[in-house]
Amino acid sequence: MNPRLKRPLLAVVVSGALLAGGGLAATPASADPGVTHTLPPEAVSLLDEPTPDPTPTGDPEPTATPVPEPTDTTVPEPTDTTVPEPTQTTDPVPTATTDPVPDPVPDPADTTAPAGTFSLNAAALWIGQSVSLTQGAVTDDTSSPEQVTRVAAWGDGTSTTLAPGTATYAHRYTANGKFTVTVTYLDAAGNSSTKTSAVTVTTPGAFAFSKTTVWWHEPITVTFSKVPNGTTKIVFDQGDGWVSELTGKNQSTRIYYLARKNGGGIKGTITPRATFHNKYGASSAIVMGKITVKPDTWRPTTTIKKPKNSNRIKSWKYATGTAKDKGAGVYRVAVYASRLTGNKFYCYSANNTWKRVTTDAQADxxxxxxxxxTKKGAWSLRLKGVAKGTLWVDAATQDIAGNWGKYTTVKVKITRS
Known part of the structure; x- marks a missing residue:
């Protein structure tokens, strides 16, 4: 038997052979059912005998057809036929649709600036006075007058927003100079224009003092010059609380310093001021200068000269003497004259006559x-109608500061004419 056929044949025998009565029955899958095919004994013996070496022969033995191995008929695992739970479905919400809004058509760009006017009441003012600005018409091609913003720059670093409903604005200048008033007009689109007008501010007048350092009550002459035309009055504040009103023209006036109007003596620096008035109102109080006031506490002294022949009437045509002061100077000398003739008493009256006095009222x-x-420190009083008897002359000096010295008295007996 061909060695190459031994294992296939054996497989056929093992797989499908049925041993019966010393014979091997095979039922190939292709055989008809119920038909038994019996192998000859020689074929059976061949299964147990060893395969001899092949002997060369003339004709080769027919080759046995190998029986194919049976096909694996493993039954596949059953497929899972579980019906899946149905998936919950919802009806779709319909999407709302709107008609598209067309883009707005832009208005043509506004490039035209607004126009406005204003006027000033004066082109020239004094320091401290106010200029008056009056608004005029305001127009624009798209913005209403109320929508146009107006700002007035006064030229001195300050500005004011002008309300459309307010016709007039005032602005006070506190410094000299030429100021350009500019009003800017701005519409809603941002376009702007400006209008301008100028005003010149000056300080009126010029001033001079006869003295700048004085004692109490020492007189000073104050001169006002370069008073502008149109000045209606000048208010003069001496700086001590005393104020006077002067006419609006060049002039001089005399003043002195002693005590403040509200009380207390004056000492140190005083600052007089002047305020000018015209149809535009009042100027600032203009500083005229500085005055130094020195206090005077010295009391003046007085002497009465006794004539050589003091007992004679003709020696007393005048009462004379001297007056001195260390401070502000002598202002005046007060002289009293009285006499006793017999038992009658007389006083030298204000009208330079002798009046008999018998009562206190008459004495007053x-x-x-x-x-x-005084003149060069000397004083004199004319005495008319001196008669025989006892004569008294009393004198005291007042200085410019208002200080009074002590009274000095001379008493003589006149016996001769």
Whole structure:
């Protein structure tokens, strides 16, 4: 038997052979059912005998057809036929549709600036006075007048927003110079224009003092010059609380310093001021200068000269003497004269006549001082109608500061004419 056929044949025998009565029955899958095919004994013996070496022969033995191995008929695992749970479905929400809004058509660009006008009440003012601005018409091609913003720049670093409903605005200038007033007009589209007008501010007047350092009550002459035309009045504040009103023209006036109007003596620097007035109102209070006031506490002294022949009437045509002061200077000398003739008492009255005095009321009326001025430190009083008897002359000096010295008295007996 061909060795190459031994294992296939054996496989056929093992797989499908049925041993019966010393014979091997095979039922190939292709055989008809119920038909038994019996192998001859020689074929059976061949299964147990060893395969001899092949002997060369003339004709080769027919080759046995191998029986194919049976096909694996493993039954596949059953497929899972579980019906899946149905998936929950919802009806779709319909999408809302809107008609498209067309883009707005832009208005043509506004490039035209607004136009406006204004006027000033004056082109020239004094320091401290106010200019008056009056608004005029405001127009624009698209914005209403109320929509146009107006700002006035006064030229001195300040500005004011002008309301459309307010016709007039005032602005006060506190410095000299030429100022350009500019009003800017701005519409809703941002276009702007400007209008301008100028005003010149000056300080009126010029001032001079006869003295700038004085004692109490020492007189000073103040001169006002370069007073502008149109000045209606000048208010003069001396700086001590005393204020006077002067006419609006060049002039001089005399003043002095002693005590403040509200009380207390003056000492140190005083600042007089002047305020000018015209149809545009009042200027600022203009500083005229500085005055130094020195206090005077010295009391003046007085002497009465006794004539050589003091007992004679003709020696007393005048009462004379001297007056001195260390401070502000002598202002005046007060001189009293009285006499006793027999038992009658007389006073030298204000009208330079001798009046007899018998009562206190008469003394108050007739016994009065005669104020005389000094010249180079000397004073004199004319005495009319001196008669024999006892004569009294009393004198005291007042200085410019208002200080009074002590009274000095000379008493003489006149016995001769």
């Amino acid at each position: 009326k007739y016994c009065v001082p005669h104020y005389v001025k």
